[in-house]
Amino acid sequence: MNRKIRVAIVFGGQSTEHEISILSARNVLAALDRSRFEPLLIGIDKGGRWLMQDPDRLLASARDPRLVRLEDGRPVSKDLIVPRGPGDAAGSIDVLFPVLHGTMGEDGTVQGLFELAGIPYVGAGVLGSAIGMDKDVSKRLLREAGIPVADFVTLRRERFDIDPAGALAQLGRLGLPVFTKPANAGSSVGIRKVTDAAAIEDAIRHAFQFDCKVLVEAAVTAREIELAVLGGNPPSVSVAGEIVVRHPDGFYSYDAKYIDESGARLELPAPLTADELTRAQAMAGRAFEVLECEGMARVDLFLRPDGTFLVNEINTIPGFTAISMYPKLWELSGIAPAGLVSRLIDLALDRGRRRAALRRSMSD
Numbered sequence: 001m002n003r004k005i006r007v008a009i010v011f012g013g014q015s016t017e018h019e020i021s022i023l024s025a026r027n028v029l030a031a032l033d034r035s036r037f038e039p040l041l042i043g044i045d046k047g048g049r050w051l052m053q054d055p056d057r058l059l060a061s062a063r064d065p066r067l068v069r070l071e072d073g074r075p076v077s078k079d080l081i082v083p084r085g086p087g088d089a090a091g092s093i094d095v096l097f098p099v100l101h102g103t104m105g106e107d108g109t110v111q112g113l114f115e116l117a118g119i120p121y122v123g124a125g126v127l128g129s130a131i132g133m134d135k136d137v138s139k140r141l142l143r144e145a146g147i148p149v150a151d152f153v154t155l156r157r158e159r160f161d162i163d164p165a166g167a168l169a170q171l172g173r174l175g176l177p178v179f180t181k182p183a184n185a186g187s188s189v190g191i192r193k194v195t196d197a198a199a200i201e202d203a204i205r206h207a208f209q210f211d212c213k214v215l216v217e218a219a220v221t222a223r224e225i226e227l228a229v230l231g232g233n234p235p236s237v238s239v240a241g242e243i244v245v246r247h248p249d250g251f252y253s254y255d256a257k258y259i260d261e262s263g264a265r266l267e268l269p270a271p272l273t274a275d276e277l278t279r280a281q282a283m284a285g286r287a288f289e290v291l292e293c294e295g296m297a298r299v300d301l302f303l304r305p306d307g308t309f310l311v312n313e314i315n316t317i318p319g320f321t322a323i324s325m326y327p328k329l330w331e332l333s334g335i336a337p338a339g340l341v342s343r344l345i346d347l348a349l350d351r352g353r354r355r356a357a358l359r360r361s362m363s364d
């Protein structure tokens with residue numbers, strides 16, 4: 001019998017979502033079909049060290065983000081993921097499954113390392129990951145494809161520092177309230193809802209603490225609808241879920257997401273008409289393709305009172321925790337976690353084979 005496919009799950013990381021990533025990785029591991037796959041666990045600690053983790057210990061770990069932590073495992077061997085050139089993977093990992101959120105995980109950086117190592121990996125490639133992480137670039141591409149997004153203005157730190165008044169003068173058309181957000185962040189970190197013009201500058205400066213590029217976005221009155229997309233040709237789109245926010249912050253803020261247990265409620269499935277669901281699924285599928293996604297993504301939409309949808313954002317490595325939308329939406333759509341994880345790995349292996357078959361010069 002052939003040996004099992006060795007899957008390295010890479011998780012933890014140096015982002016604010018380190019603990020969420022551990023919970024997600026545990027669920028990916030629990031869903032791994034051990035008759036086909038053999039797990040290898042690579043935990044990235046908050047200092048950036050790559051440490052081997054024990055599967056049984058991860059499976060036995062707490063389910064509360066406040067209680068989980070990586071074990072102080074032995075450092076990952078330097079020979080495991082090294083640049084070998086595309087198609088020349090000689091190491092012992094057959095496929096990588098990044099379960100990392102935010103910068104240095106979801107933004108194409110780690111995907112670039114996997115490319116150099118010549119090892120197939122789950123999810124979006126370098127380009128799709130980088131696009132998905134950048135709210136400015138992704139919204140521009142969506143708009144260019146005719147997919148509606150909220151009106152926004154992008155500000156850059158260097159320019160803003162020289163001429164804040166000039167930057168603020170561009171914001172008039174957005175009206176109030178606006179949302180100020182770092183272009184590259186997640187978990188609502190650095191985001192504020194501004195209802196008073198006098199507070200905009202401070203909110204922009206706050207967002208600039210997290211990124212050198214900041215979006216000021218017109219607030220839309222809308223329901224928040226999320227869909228899961230699974231790669232393939234064409235990609236499949238799940239049923240929809242809804243986030244119903246009930247929090248004094250007045251939006252799906254960091255506190256509403258992670259701190260206040262009653263800050264938001266998930267409606268599964270979202271109460272939508274058949275027509276709304278069809279339009280939401282079509283928009284999510286198109287956004288996935290326009291933004292160069294592969295494998296998986298969660299697409300977050302706004303549904304306005306007039307029945308029209310906008311794309312808010314796309315997440316190329318969605319959460320896999322017990323309460324995460326991505327696996328729940330697939331379960332509701334008839335794909336259980338084990339089938340989902342197998343499918344994602346198979347898609348990664350397919351892409352790896354396609355890329356290995358590409359010609360790299362004119363003469364070979």
Ligand SMILES: Nc1ncnc2c1ncn2[C@@H]1O[C@H](COP(=O)(O)OP(=O)(O)OP(=O)(O)O)[C@@H](O)[C@H]1O
Nearest residue numbers: 150179185186187188189217218219220251252313
């Ligand atoms: N233009 C807008 N109009 C209304 N609400 C908004 C707008 N932009 C953001 N919000 C609110 O702020 C929340 C966070 O914004 P957004 O999804 O852009 O940030 P995020 O940090 O990337 O979140 P994630 O963790 O999903 O990646 C949204 O879920 C929504 O509640």
Ligand SMILES: [Mg+2]
Nearest residue numbers: 187188300313
């Ligand atoms: Mg969001």
